[in-house]
């Protein structure tokens with residue numbers, strides 16, 4: 131791999147070939163063994179998205195007046211989203227680069243609104259402990275203090291405790307549909323009622339659910355209300371690059387009315403480069419993200435998304451039932467959307483060791499913590515592999531039961547150790563050091579080599595393994 135820019139350029143076909151070669155050791159997402167990161171259907175769909183992206187790959191959505199076609203695509207995407215979320219004609223919004231940008235924008239909007247209308251200088255936001263990390267990131271970036279609502283035993287947020295966290299500085303609440311860790315839809319109606327009574331905006335993070343829950347409902351599924359039908363909901367984020375099966379780089383943030391959205395905007399009128407206005411975080415906005423997202427909506431239409439939702443629901447329902455049927459395993463909470471996680475109820479059955487066994491059988495399974503568990507973000511692509519997954523899971527459980535020492539090895543040991551590292555601040559600092567190291571110029575090669583020998587789960591554990599090694603060495607030095 132080149133560490134610096136080559137003196138001379140190469141032939142396009144050679145470059146394309148090299149790009150394909152780099153991919154060889156990446157996780158294979160095409161056979162349904164990966165359970166997050168990629169939303170894939172088939173090659174025909176991928177090629178379609180590439181073509182649609184290509185069509186606007188150079189166009190820039192920064193200035194809505196320049197490329198009018200892009201503004202049209204954005205407006206149509208927002209109208210379609212607003213309709214899906216049962217918004218009135220007043221609902222307005224912006225296409226963003228992804229769920230994180232949408233979440234960041236909501237926090238900036240409500241912070242600035244509270245500053246303007248209520249002169250709040252020490253803003254706070256309230257959200258369940260299961261809120262996505264993007265919200266913690268937004269809190270750090272925009273200096274808004276997080277007040278976390280703990281979960282009850284049934285994995286739902288404790289609303290009595292939520293009410294006690296409200297104070298003068300509260301600028302917003304966040305609920306999710308569904309939350310990422312366990313796939314539960316937060317009690318949005320009840321939260322909306324609190325929001326209305328106490329005059330606090332409520333954002334619904336439907337980054338995952340926005341483009342699947344409405345279609346599950348159209349198919350007859352009975353789901354608790356979570357969209358603009360709930361009067362207290364003031365904004366919703368919904369990602370098209372997840373269950374909308376668009377290309378990466380497409381989410382939406384919508385608001386109940388312009389009274390909110392205006393606080394998302396940035397305007398600087400005295401810049402020597404001219405008057406500048408921007409509707410979201412990015413400056414240059416990739417036209418390809420819009421065109422591929424718009425194209426996906428046209429391709430599927432409601433009917434196509436309903437079919438995908440039906441397949442996903444079948445897969446997730448069979449998976450949850452299959453997991454619960456395995457002695458010692460239990461699905462956590464009552465997930466109603468496309469994802470779920472499960473834990474071990476048996477103290478002698480280490481769930482992370484089960485995860486290691488699944489990885490060894492070629493699955494790429496994500497880990498939960500607090501409580502320990504394994505996670506599955508299910509799509510229509512997983513329907514054909516349901517039985518295979520469950521058979522491997524039953525076998526993995528049997529292997530771990532037969533050999534308890536597996537809990538002291540591999541990823542299980544690492545995660546077990548992680549849970550017992552007492553100084554979380556030290557952990558954070560060490561991870562920060564290691565993570566930054568990956569971004570040193572020329573450091574990417576390290577990453578690629580790590581991935582080629584270990585795969586994606588191995589790569590993740592690689593970082594944690596090193597952390598644990600550091601911790602063990604530190605303890606040894608102390609002793």
Ligand SMILES: Cc1ncc(COP(=O)(O)O)c(C=O)c1O
Nearest residue numbers: 228229230262264310335337338
């Ligand atoms: C509930 C939720 N919100 C926000 C995000 C962030 O989305 P993105 O990864 O597109 O930035 C995710 C990602 O999985 C999510 O699950």
